Amino acid sequence: MGMSSALLTDHYELTMLQAALAGGAAHRRSVFEVFARHLPGGRRYGVVAGTGRVLDALAGFRFGDAELAYLRESRVVNDETLDFLASYRFSGDVHGYREGECYFPGSPIMVVEGTFAEAGLLETVILSILNHDSAIASAASRMVGAAGSRPIMEFGSRRTHEAAAVASARAAYLAGFSSTSNLMAGSVYGVPTAGTAAHAFTLLHDSEYDAFQAQIDSLGPDTTLLIDTYDVAKAVRTAVELAGPALGAVRIDSGDLAVAAHEVRQMLDSLGATDTRIVVTSDLDEYSIAALAAAPVDGYGVGTSVVTGSGVPTAAMVYKLVAREDADGVLQPVAKRSVGKPSRGGRKNAFRALEDGTAVVELITTSPDAPAPEGARPLLHALVRGGEIVGREPLDAARERHRASVAELPVPARQLSHGDPVIPTVFS
Amino acid sequence: MGMSSALLTDHYELTMLQAALAGGAAHRRSVFEVFARHLPGGRRYGVVAGTGRVLDALAGFRFGDAELAYLRESRVVNDETLDFLASYRFSGDVHGYREGECYFPGSPIMVVEGTFAEAGLLETVILSILNHDSAIASAASRMVGAAGSRPIMEFGSRRTHEAAAVASARAAYLAGFSSTSNLMAGSVYGVPTAGTAAHAFTLLHDSEYDAFQAQIDSLGPDTTLLIDTYDVAKAVRTAVELAGPALGAVRIDSGDLAVAAHEVRQMLDSLGATDTRIVVTSDLDEYSIAALAAAPVDGYGVGTSVVTGSGVPTAAMVYKLVAREDADGVLQPVAKRSVGKPSRGGRKNAFRALEDGTAVVELITTSPDAPAPEGARPLLHALVRGGEIVGREPLDAARERHRASVAELPVPARQLSHGDPVIPTVFS
Structure with a gap:
């Protein structure tokens, strides 16, 4: 630029x-x-x-x-x-x-x-920009509709060209996404940035307990802990033990998300973490977002499908x-x-x-x-x-x-x- | 960069x-x-x-x-x-x-x-690059295989993000495409660039005759004339009348390409333009390239499908x-x-x-x-x-x-x- x-x-x-x-x-x-x-x-x-x-x-x-x-x-x-x-x-x-x-x-x-x-x-540069950005925004807008009042974070940078990722974050935001993981989009376009936690961070530590402790110590209890690296039920107990009911959110990134969200909600509630939010990710698109409407999900992270226009990458x-x-x-x-x-x-x-x-x-x-x-x-x-x-x-x-x-x-x-x-x- | x-x-x-x-x-x-x-x-x-x-x-x-x-x-x-x-x-x-x-x-x-x-x-920048470029190259390689010894030109810049277009041209070339229309890819990566002619150029002139004349005068008879703006048969006659048998190539961008290629080949041959090549474009992918194997086609121009990974835009x-x-x-x-x-x-x-x-x-x-x-x-x-x-x-x-x-x-x-x-x- x-x-x-x-x-x-x-x-x-x-x-x-x-x-x-x-x-x-x-x-x-x-x-x-x-x-x-x-x-x-x-x-x-x-x-x-x-x-x-x-x-x-x-x-x-x-x-x-x-x-x-x-x-x-x-x-x-x-x-x-x-x-x-x-x-x-x-x-x-x-x-x-x-x-x-x-x-x-x-x-x-x-x-x-x-x-x-x-x-x-x-011709070429105008079409490149409009065809790409409109394809992303057109897909993103449907996801926003499917999500209703729940926020969607754009997490797709790693699945598209590194500069297209920045434009995708911008297009998804204008279509109603709440934020992006892409820092360049934050820097250049002022899109709010957000993130959760990584499997690599948990694996880096000698135990999940150590990893959660390090994350909470540095980022505060209002952070989002990733709970599916090993055993989800055990991770939820560890998370609430360490962060208390002030735990911001947990992320589920695998398995049957609807089933997992119900189970995790029940566990969180039984542990007193009734305000802890549940964020789900894992190849979500507008259809799977719609299918989760009745599940106790508080937010979505969407990657591949939004940056590739959910099957239609060009307009x-x-x-x-x-x-x-x-x-x-x-x-x-x-x-x-x-x-x-x-x-x-x-x-x-x-x-x-x-x-x-x-x-x-x-x-x-x-x-x-x-x-x-x-x-x-x-x-x-x-x-x-x-x-x-x-x-x-x-x-x-x-x-x-x-x-x-x-x-x-x-x-x-x-x-x-x-x-x-x-x-x-x-x-x- | x-x-x-x-x-x-x-x-x-x-x-x-x-x-x-x-x-x-x-x-x-x-x-x-x-x-x-x-x-x-x-x-x-x-x-x-x-x-x-x-x-x-x-x-x-x-x-x-x-x-x-x-x-x-x-x-x-x-x-x-x-x-x-x-x-x-x-x-x-x-x-x-x-x-x-x-x-x-x-x-x-x-x-x-x-x-x-x-x-x-x-993580993010490495995956962005490898996921994008490998998706494009993986699709491009199949097209190259389908085309056999015929060259393929990459014409997809207008169908993808403007920077992804440059990377796509690079990836398609390394997978065996002969050239790209993208001048930035020529400048930054040394990919050979090529092009044909535009409908807008023909429409700009008061007649197809005037357009062809202007193109041949400036670019020489070895240029590629676009023959489907109005009537293909008439355009072929005009093209050979103006450029003679030294006419480099004609491009067909619409209709049933196999049928059109046979008809145009016959017309060119009957007019003595036996060395004039036929280039076809129009939403080609590996399947339609393969289907044209028996048609008298001398080269392909591929756009949307290669820059979007032919249905698989990320790897x-x-x-x-x-x-x-x-x-x-x-x-x-x-x-x-x-x-x-x-x-x-x-x-x-x-x-x-x-x-x-x-x-x-x-x-x-x-x-x-x-x-x-x-x-x-x-x-x-x-x-x-x-x-x-x-x-x-x-x-x-x-x-x-x-x-x-x-x-x-x-x-x-x-x-x-x-x-x-x-x-x-x-x-x-």
């Missing part, structure tokens, strides 16, 4: 730029649109995430000496193109759904306007040219006609139509300057104006927006079963 | 460190082992990837002023622990499978030895304490007994037993100093000695090693169907 993001770009973006510069079309005003043809995995809604990171990447999209030297030496593009890149600055406009907003098939999640040369180059968003100037300088809608991959030409606008506060339709219009239909909430907001970033906001604003956006959806939005999007997308 | 990797770490690694420092066990000599209990998705072999990146992360694992300030302000750990972290240097040893080597369930892919304090902290590797000093300074094997998550205590060694040059058994011993059994290849090599990195190597060495390692496996290794690992793991 601080590094240039300019080489997070596909080779062909630069060779296409070279050809467009040479041919003269590079400076045609162009409109690119990010959208998804479908929601991942038969889900009921998607979650826009990564917008703030896109703005960071845009600010860092500069071809400096190192980037230009690489491109020159590897002969990716010619000198004319290198000269253009050396002074590259995005000077156009970006509108988009605000981060945390729900989206549906065809929602124009981000609209990037500028010359072809300026706007086309941003299938694309970045398509939908309009560009013609030879006369008039903006014309354009769309490819490839088999099975339809796209709709034209600069769009988008509204969420509501009835009695409940969302009913995702309304997409191709008359960008039409006013919002009555009772409809406009979804596209200015993020960049004339190259200047105007859409930054605190991560907690996106988190709160997501909470409100899901709350506004019809009740079936929270169904975990596969099905259709919970509201239809209507183009007009 | 250049940045500290120290905060790519789970919160509890530091609180466990604090408790171990206070309790006195932190300086016990410890052995941690990276292994996977199973291969992803019923595959026949896994591919070790990320080793070189682990060494980079290890070199950058330093708690500088910024990292310490964050930890102090957020009160993750106490002052004693911050003092320890300020002077943290890993001074232990790391042995591991060399990058590109195949692995099997239980293979001790990496063995990290040092004090608990020094070695335990590395399920864990980092377990397998031995540590007891109170008398004697190294003792340790293992947890959690239900359904067995691990084997003790420092391991590993060999691949061969018969007539073909691998027959993955042999894991717990007598680390025993000599290699006859006809067996030792798999653990020194990567770090006394804190000094000794295991760096060029990426092409890992690529060549992978080629040789797969070639050594029994023929069924290349089967795409689900099944058992192609050789058994034997513990002795």
Whole structure:
């Protein structure tokens, strides 16, 4: 971070730029649109995430000496193109759904306007960020729904690329997770961090007793002790013996979690540790969280499934040219006609139509300057104006927006079963 | 890259460190082992990837002023622990499978030895890297096998986190992909970069004819033209009319690729463009690549499926304490007994037993100093000695090693169907 993001770009973006510069079309005003043809995995809604990171990447999209030297030496593009890149600055406009907003098939999640040369180059990095972060947030939001009022901690860093882990922690938090184990996410994005205890810590000591004693001595009785390294029942007795009823929490990481949670709750209560919380982990996903709703569980730790999008690690968003100037300088809608991959030409606008506060339709219009239909909430907001970033906001604003956006959806939005999007997308 | 990797770490690694420092066990000599209990998705072999990146992360694992300030302000750990972290240097040893080597369930892919304090902290970042890169390489290797002698280009950057994209390009290349679209991977790791043409480029122009003309004028007739924006047959005629028989390649990105490839081959041949290659893209994975074996295809571009591990985005590797000093300074094997998550205590060694040059058994011993059994290849090599990195190597060495390692496996290794690992793991 601080590094240039300019080489997070596909080779062909630069060779296409070279050809467009040479041919003269590079400076045609162009409109690119990010959208998804479908929601991942038969889900009921998607979650826009990564917008703030896109703005960071845009600010860092500069071809400096190192980037230009690489491109020159590897002969990716010619000198004319290198000269253009050396002074590259995005000077156009970006509108988009605000981060945390729900989206549906065809929602124009981000609209990037500028010359072809300026706007086309941003395709790869914008899609990388939105596809990753939205996939994570879309999965995380379902887990949050399944967990009800119980908090979920994000523990998946070790199961995904080390930088994707940081973005995943951010995306999960904005979707409603309570915290992350990832310290970089704490440092860079201010996500609250949390942790429990490790099997290695227990094994390091000559006995579980010694390990618990050392942990409680240093971290206080309000810590979370890990109780499944050897024998769960014995560990619970040792834990309460050492920490007393002030013991913060215990974690169970193996076995049948529902059965174990009931047993451990009973043991804790019988030992007087009625306020000690039970945290469960072990390959949890939205389905297993939902299955634990009736178990005496006070919090979840979720790892692999959230950082891998619970079966859908990427959000299938694309970045398509939908309009560009013609030879006369008039903006014309354009769309490819490839088999099975339809796209709709034209600069769009988008509204969420509501009835009695409940969302009913995702309304997409191709008359960008039409006013919002009555009772409809406009979804596209200015993020960049004339190259200047105007859409930054605190991560907690996106988190709160997501909470409100899901709350506004019809009740079936929270169904975990596969099905259709919970509201239809209507183009007009 | 250049940045500290120290905060790519789970919160509890530091609180466990604090408790171990206070309790006195932190300086016990410890052995941690990276292994996977199973291969992803019923595959026949896994591919070790990320080793070189682990060494980079290890070199950058330093708690500088910024990292310490964050930890102090957020009160993750106490002052004693911050003092320890300020002077943290890993001074232990790391042995591991060399990058590109195949692995099997239980293979001790990496063995990290040092004090608990020094070695335990590395868990998160080591697993993040190995789990991600090995998942990508394991999927990529199957695609390379399915493609036979035809080259595969990695085009998936836009479908994964922007930094994971760079690591994915690296992992796919070491598994045998010919190139990547990711320019950062070219710049940082020297992976050859390649690209074709974009629908947006065609749509930018007033006609496909104009677009092809501009591309050929600037990039030469040896370029790759994208022929499915409007009508494939018309595009092929236009392409050959403009570029002549010297046209490098055409790309097909939609429709039934086998049918389209046959039709396009016939058209190209009938127009005299018999040397013009056909590149296909469009949600390809190892299965669809295999299904195209009989089609006249000269190369593949693979995106989503390779960067998401073709259904298995993480390799399920864990980092377990397998031995540590007891109170008398004697190294003792340790293992947890959690239900359904067995691990084997003790420092391991590993060999691949061969018969007539073909691998027959993955042999894991717990007598680390025993000599290699006859006809067996030792798999653990020194990567770090006394804190000094000794295991760096060029990426092409890992690529060549992978080629040789797969070639050594029994023929069924290349089967795409689900099944058992192609050789058994034997513990002795």
